[in-house]
Amino acid sequence: MKKGKGSRTMIERLKENLVYFVFFFLSLILIWCFITLRIRLATLVFLSLLLVAFAVRMKWGIYLLLVYYALVGLIRRLMYVYERHVRFDPLSVAHDFLVAFFFILILLTKKEKILESLKKDRLFGVAVFLLFIEILQIFNPLQGNVFVGMAGAKFILIPFLGFFIGYLLDGLEFEGLWKVILGVGVATALYGWKQVFWGYASFEMKWWRSVDYLSLSIPGGVRPISTFPSAAEYAHFSWMIALVALHYVTERKYRVLTGVLFVFFIVSLFLSAVRLAFFSFVLGFSLYLHFSIRDRIKRVFFDILYLSFLFCVVMFFYFGEGLFYSMGKVGGAFLHMREGILYPFARTSTFWGHYAAWKHAILHFAKNPLGYGLGASTLAGTKFLGMHIWTESDVLSTIVATGIAGTIAFLLFFFQGIKKAWQLWERHRIKDGLLVVSLVIP
Structure with a gap:
């Protein structure tokens, strides 16, 4: 033996x-x-x-x-x-x-775990229902041929599979996930800084001129894109990774290192010159610190300090225009952020383009609440000569694609997920749950 x-x-x-x-x-x-x-x-x-x-x-x-x-x-x-x-x-x-x-x-x-989760966990049951709807919408004839739906799955269904992988796979813990994200964040932010201060690499400039990516242009230069497909994805990743670093600071883990990284990621966020990402960070940051303070008096005191600090930031942008013009490439990013923060509804603001897309998507949803298929609300509709509905929002893309049934399932999934993450913090004092809530809601 x-x-x-x-x-x-x-x-x-x-x-x-x-x-x-x-x-x-x-x-x-x-x-x-x-x-x-x-x-x-x-x-x-x-x-x-x-x-x-x-x-x-x-x-x-x-x-x-x-x-x-x-x-x-x-x-x-x-x-x-x-x-x-x-x-x-x-x-x-x-x-x-x-x-x-x-x-x-x-x-x-993981067959046994799946059956057990279907019986006991409402979040998993709702997720399975939403997955079933998304699979059906691959074959929706309104979007065009079936290849449009299959290509659309890349943008809607495939990312959703990540939930099931994380849910069912044993050994995936928050600690390992946060460390991997922090490591990736440092590398991508450094490359983003390189693009700001030393410019794009020659192959990137050649790519940019070929594809005519106009949204990368800002006053005085080009906004960083780092290793991501778009500047928006890089900016949103920057604010999320900043919250992860803040989480380590509040948990007293590698406090000095993560404190420095927190500041580093905040500066990276400003240099990205994506205003929506800045507003998302402001909301996520306030949620995380507000609810992490248990004492009510201290919480109110923090809220007053935080609102005062935000007021000072707004004043800095308001009176700092002359300073920004003298700061070269960095000043260009700050000027772009200034316009978005102080004048979000100006005629030249990109808000109106987003608003037109949202209105366009909602009108299509009202005309056909049963859904148009996974390809119709994504790039797949254009690439494979099918129907294309302009949305400018991942949430609206899912709603337009999956219809009223998918919308209800999506909302149930969202609120059940928030509830479960919140319970980790409220009942079990696991702060990772609060971090998840602060990352997802914005």
């Missing part, structure tokens, strides 16, 4: 060592691919690394997938400049297939 156990242990160790060797070998190939600018091959190798990491520890694969998503924009720009252009590149959706693969694999290995 002992020999049998010993031999099995040795075989398991050999298998594990072999996997580690494959991981190391693929890492070397990945480095070589980037040095020689073989971007498609590098992407394929990176996705192979994901599979190997998932085979060793499922959560490692998920963490590496998060890293990949943060790099998608940079990879696409490199591919656009250094690789031969193709009309449809399978690698652009390969990571989405990986998410679906992880989801199916976890479903097959």
Whole structure:
């Protein structure tokens, strides 16, 4: 018996060592691919690394997938400049297939947990119902051919699968997730600063001129995009990662380091010059600190101080116009933020473009409350010659795509999720729950 156990242990160790060797070998190939600018091959190798990491520890694969998503924009720009252009590149959706693969694999290995969750957890039941509606809407004929719906799943259904992966996979804890996000945040923010102070790389400038990305232009320069597909995604990631750093400060974990990172991410947020992200941070920051203070008197005192500080910030922007003009590239970002904060409804404000899109989406929803399909409210409608409804909002995209049934399910899912996260804080004193609430509501 002992020999049998010993031999099995040795075989398991050999298998594990072999996997580690494959991981190391693929890492070397990945480095070589980037040095020689073989971007498609590098992407394929990176996705192979994901599979190997998932085979060793499922959560490692998920963490590496998060890293990949943060790099998608940079990879696409490199591919656009250094690789031969193709009309449809399978690698652009390969990571989405990986998410679906992880989801199916976890479903097959967690059958008992799924059945138990359906019986006991209302949040999971609502999520399954919403997933069912989204799958049905892939085949909605109003959007055009079925390929429009399948492509639309990339923007609506695939991101939603992340909830099920996080819910069902054992070993995924908040601590590991926050650390991975902080590490990614530091790297992406540094690259964003590089773009602000030293400009875009030559391949990025070539990409920008080719695609005519007008929204990147701000007074005095170009707003940073870092490694993300858009400036808005980078800015929203910046304010979220700032709250994660604040969470570590309030929890007294690596207090000095995370305090410095908090300030670093706040400056990154201002340099991104995306005003909606700034307003989201103001709300998320106030929610987190307001409810983390248990004493009512101290809470009221904090609210007064916070509102006073916000007033000072507004005054700084109001009287600082001359200072901003003398600050070069950084001043351009501050001037853009100033216009959005002081004059959000000016004729030149982007608010009116967003408002027109929201109105357009709501009118379409009123005409057909049964939904138009996953492709109609996303880029898939344009790419695959189907119906396209302009929304300018991820929430409205889901509502227009899934109709009244999907809207009800989405709202139930949202409020049940907020309730469950809040209970982690209110009942069990787990502050991660409060952080989740502060990240999701804005």
